[in-house]
Amino acid sequence: MTHADLETAAEDAPRGTVALSARGLTKDFRGFRAVKEVDLDVAEGEVHALVGPNGAGKTTLFNLLTGFIKPTAGTITVHGTDITGKLPEQIAHEGVARSFQITSLFDNLTPREHLELALQGMAGGGMRFWRSDRTLLRYRGRADELVEQVGLTALADRPAGELAYGQKRALEMALVLALDPKVMLLDEPTAGMGREDVERTIELVRRIAAGRTVVFVDHNMHVVGSLAHHVTVLMAGEVLARGTYERVRTDPRVISAYLGEESHA
């Protein structure tokens, strides 16, 4: 990390309680270092964007933060609790929920059933093999609210495999919401969406961000600019810059390294 980086980091260090923090987070894939000593601090209530060119290590960082892969080195804390090395399901119960860049659903379950499953996942009770699955009906009310929140009411009983791309992304979002997380990690929530859906998603994230901490990855600078309080720029696994959107956007290194690449992408 360069001196300039540290300065920026200090200036824009989040005030208030730190919700999510990583120190020296590193991941090697068979000798290839996908994430290099990343430090990250996200304040409670903040909406934080993680940007960087393809292959920068953003998804890998999310995978590290949510326990899907184990860090080679470094630590992760959530609201002061060390979650390094914990399993994904344990981290979910610590109040950290993630969405997937590549939509990851249960093709044969309807949106409603997805949400019932998610709600039960947090409430517990999934081990009860002696009960009727009608007990899941107790989550129906909340599930329907969530379905409505992401605009899927008309499709609530359609198998997810039959939904259109944008609808799947919406369901992906609803699943994260269903966990009622303190910290949400959204991996490219607007990827592949048309302008209208992008606007709707921005609105949705803004609404659900209230009272939560959000970290999201997005290649769409309009989305980043509309939502993020702070931005971290990742490049080849390293933090290249961080700060407010305005500051990062005008950072010459970022322009040459990232935005330059974006413009002809």
Place this chain on the structure above:
Amino acid sequence: MSAPTQTTARGAAASSPDAAPRGFLGRSTRRWLLLAAGLVLALVLPWVIYPPVAMDIAAWALFAVALDLLLGYAGLLSFGHAAFWGGSAYVAGLTAVHWGLPFPLAVLVGAVFAMALAWPIGMLSVRRSGIYFAMVTLAFAQMLFFVVNQWRGLTGGENGLQGVPAGFFGVEAVEREAFWFYYAALPMIIGGMWLAWRVVHSPFGRVLVATRDNPARARALGYDVDRYRVMVFVISAGLAGVAGGLFAISHGFVSLQEVAWQTSGKVVLITVLGGIGTLWGAIVGAVVIVILEDQLASSGFDGIGIITGSVFIIVVLLFRRGVWGTVADAVARRTGRRPADEAVGAADGEDGR
């Protein structure tokens, strides 16, 4: 990779009230009719078939249902289920021989043994999936085979455990006649199948199917996938144990064959032939294979494996989703409903070929 095509834990009709206008009554009625037909068939079976064969069908049907719970709903292919069927057979046989327990109790002891055995095996094998899971379970089953074969003093080694009594509270008809034994054993068979049905249509069953179809997402939703897998593995072993115990006691002896890998293979064959992820398919498969083997054996033909193998290949090639899966699909198509209705499954991980 494994993106199973058609399956769901679509549960009670109540969970999909949307289906009500068109399909609710029809489907529900059909389900009850099916159940009634199954029960009637189970009750008349020893009248139309040589009673010991009827008992074999019942035991293998429960065994296959137990395997289907694991294979069809959790997507785990165990190639070592003989350990639970056979392990329980020996324990049930031994308790009947040495303690003189009435057979239902002996069978329960055997099933408990099978579950106790399945716990550590499950813990060690569910970390793997696909072919590795199959190999690990096979390896454990082979270890049990080795122990049983070596421990001659207790198990009789290659001679098997002889003279297992079918004690039933002094009711001589049951203790002596296969016909009546069948009826005494039937409640345990049906009870086991009911339990499997209950598991499939429970909150647990929903999670199980989710862990099968998309384990990463299930974990992201807070589910400890391995715990669910171990649990279903143990339940499956318990049911396999009930089946194996009843099988052994009905025969009056326990053969080394019960813990051999061929037995693990046969139950997989039966289940896949019938159609995985349906429970009914496992029963159909058992009826077909056990009757076929019996017919061939009594005709003096000694190439049984060739015939059952060919039947298996033909069925799997013609009906990729087994007999039951294919029929259920056809019915669903004709009534214009989602074929996934009965969790007609293909957790075979062959990305929709």
